[in-house]
Amino acid sequence: MENLLQQLLNGITWGSIYALIALGYTMVYGVLKLINFAHGEVYMMGAMTGYYAAHALGVANAPSLGSLVLVLIVSMAACGLLGALIERVAYRPLRGAGRLAPLITAIGVSLLLQNAGQLVFGADPKFFPSLLRSEEVLRAGSIAISNIQIAVLATALALMAGLQYVVQRTRFGRAMRAVSYDAPAAALMGVPVDRVILGTFVLGSMLAAAAGILVGLSNPKIDPLMGLMPGLKAFVAAVLGGIGSVPGAMVGGLLLGVIETLVTGYLSSTYRDAIAFVILVLILLYRPTGLFGAPQTEKV
Amino acid sequence: MRGDWRVGAAVGAFLVYVLACGGEQRATDAIVVGHVASMTGDTATFGRSADQGMRMAIEEINSAGGVLGKPIELVTEDDRSVTEEARTAAQKLLQRDRVVALLGEVASSRSLAAAPEAQRAHVPMISPGSTNPKVTEVGDYVFRACFIDPFQGAVMARFAVDELHAKRVAILFDFKQDYSVGLADYFRETAQKLGAEIVADERYTSGDIEFRAQLTTIRAAKPDAIFVPGYYTELGLIAKQARELGIDVPLLGGDGWDSEKTIEIGGDAVEGYYFSTHYAADSDSPRVQAFVTEFRTKYGATPDAMAALGYDTARILADALGRAGVTDGPALRDAIAGTKGFDGVTGKISMDDARNARKDAVVLKIEGGKFRYHRTVSAE
């Protein structure tokens, strides 16, 4: 029983990372109907900028809540810009060019960031500075949870709540929802579609960057290729929850994290990476709109 | 549409031109030796370390007059850590550079890709660090300067049972790396023969950063020790997460742990762990100390096992060249096979009948943030 609880805890903490990344996917898909393949790399850039920022700002050896917040802000800002840049340069020119061209471009951007990252940052893994001192906080029997895991969960939940607020309670959020629902109609109603899309990218990228920092905190090994797998899995999480649905992405992420952890712990650690894809195939076969998604009719 | 054939013709002409530039000849007086290495890509650190060790050895030899009155020139071809590239790199070195010997590779899978080429060309090949037994089985021109996995796995199994008195052992290995799979297999075999029980057998893939699921399962099995025969890249995090989960039994490993990054990433978490490797940088042997000092001066870092092995491999080759008296394949091959009691940085090296190096292993303990020599295990 204790084992199960520990595994659930592991899964939820890990899943919250997926959730943060999945949110970016789902928002962009909502407004553009595009899978932003490069999103996983934005997550990686978040971790990398956090690493360099921590060293540059001199907080790498001064663990504290303040250091964490500072690095988060810097990284989120940098990646927000990166996301905007990608949208502007690689995706906007292709709007209206069908579904294939942006997809290929997205793959291209993803590969570019990975390989440029290897060149610029070096292919060797780096050790992310501990911005929070690791202490065990809770020990109920053999169940252990560290303060870092709590920090990860808390930050992720806070960001998700923040996003939910933006989407539901602000004008920008309303504009985003309008564009997701029907972009031409929204344009006719005076919604600045281009700016909304740009803003969506920025928001999503900021969340991915935060995920990168949190991962750096709890699993402090980072390298330029770290974004590929989590990116794909987060996409699966978004689909699981219902692509285009913000609560769906959150639930999907947490769920995927838990399933992955439970299967790895109880069944076989061999197929850890494959699980996500199996889930993807199953979901797309039996409930393609995901848990929270609305059925979509295809217009002829 | 007619113009299209011009494109085709241009491409064709280009390809013909390329083919026409057949073998380039190297006009040089040096003895050319090739090194197939992963200078970029996943295992770049190992390839580069080995290369550095080799170059340092060759510089030493050349400044002392070279071998057979000529300097040695090392040509390194990067295989980008890609399996089939090791083969093309070997081919290029053999065909275009006409090397008299091939050094490399570090990873067994890439050695296995390159070795058949050396064998076919009757050019001796010495791997500095591939530990899979199959490598030297490719042919009688293929050698290695390190011990093999059956030996290393047994070393740590015996250590766990005899010294740590472990009755229940868990294994957590990297199933994507042949090195880790092999080592785990041999450890399992020996440990069971010695009466220990394998209470958990978990896996991960290189590149993973989250191991809590597997570690929680291992924790529930209450082992006395955990064997983690993977690379330092994952070990640091495994150690940290193990500690966070409250696992305080020692973790044991193989030479894949041998890198400064183990301590950099693992920090306090790796204190008190043990691993087997080829040499100990803090050994008080004057030979080792001279090597370590020189390496630090030249490259600004403490040499890891691959650097030491690269160094020894190059020197074994030079020694064999000296004994052979000539550079042609069969004679050189025989000379290498006849290496006995060679005084290397990584121990006294003798080539056995299977063309593997008979040498001792050392067990290091991580103490006070450093690798400390613990004991030597001699080859049977």
Next chain:
Amino acid sequence: MRARPLLGLAALLAFLALLDAAAPRLLNPYYVTILSRIGIAVIAAVSLQLVNGFTGQFSIGHAGFMAIGAYASAALSVFAGAALLEAAAQLVPLPLARFLYFPVALIFGGLVAAVAGIVVAVPALRLRGDYLAIATLGAGEIIRIAILNIDAVGGARGFSLASPAHPAIDLRFEGLGGVLAVALLTIGAIARLVYSGGGLAFRAVREDETAAESIGVATTRVKVEAFLVASFFAGVAGALFAHSEGYIHTNSFGFVRSFELVAFVVLGGLGSLSGAILAAATLTALPELLRGLGEWRMILYSLLLIATMLLRPQGLLGQRELWPISRLARGAK
């Protein structure tokens, strides 16, 4: 009039046999390897072009089928082929036995890959566009991880094409003639398939699936057929790779390989066999010629991909063909 194509065929066969015999003597083995790899890349690229370019289905896990073909044919050779060849060597000269066995190994690899193709296609082809892409990527990864766990074919240790029970039998087939023959056969087969009357169905599905369906094209069947043929030839390419390299490892069939194939097809022009061939040949040869490229190779690929999509989305040749495929294409119109 019948004599001309037959004469041409005979001349071709003679040329290929000559190539097989002469190449090792005239050319550096290093170059033979490069040309072999080019041939294999061309076969794989052309097979992918059928699905991505002509049928408009975006599959980005193609390397998985190559892996299946490689491992299946290698397993056949090691576990059965060697014994077979040794036995056959009692009756016929060994070179003849090998010459007859080689196509069997290739076809076997192709068939197993084709079966995998159906298994993947049936569920995956219910999806459209981006979902299909991710599903195929996932399938490629699942295949690779599954093979990695089959100990009998080496797993992480890789698989050597050598049978310990029959050490005298050389299971490697390194003849350039063979690779070229298979490449020509593949190009010919796919060109005829696509540029025939029935082949119009592929392009119909690509242009507008719903409209095609509404005029009676069995779209699902067409898509599955494309996948089947494509995975067959990818398997053949994999089998060729295995038998010419002599040692295979799942690392060679990861998503980097899949992306490379996608790059060949896109840069050459989605819908042009000639384009895929040119792109595959050039981009495979280039890194070898410019060996110093190293880490810049993938950066170049990705920049090329992005630039192509932004500036010249039809790739090098768009949907045009070069001679002699263009003759086939024109004949079909």
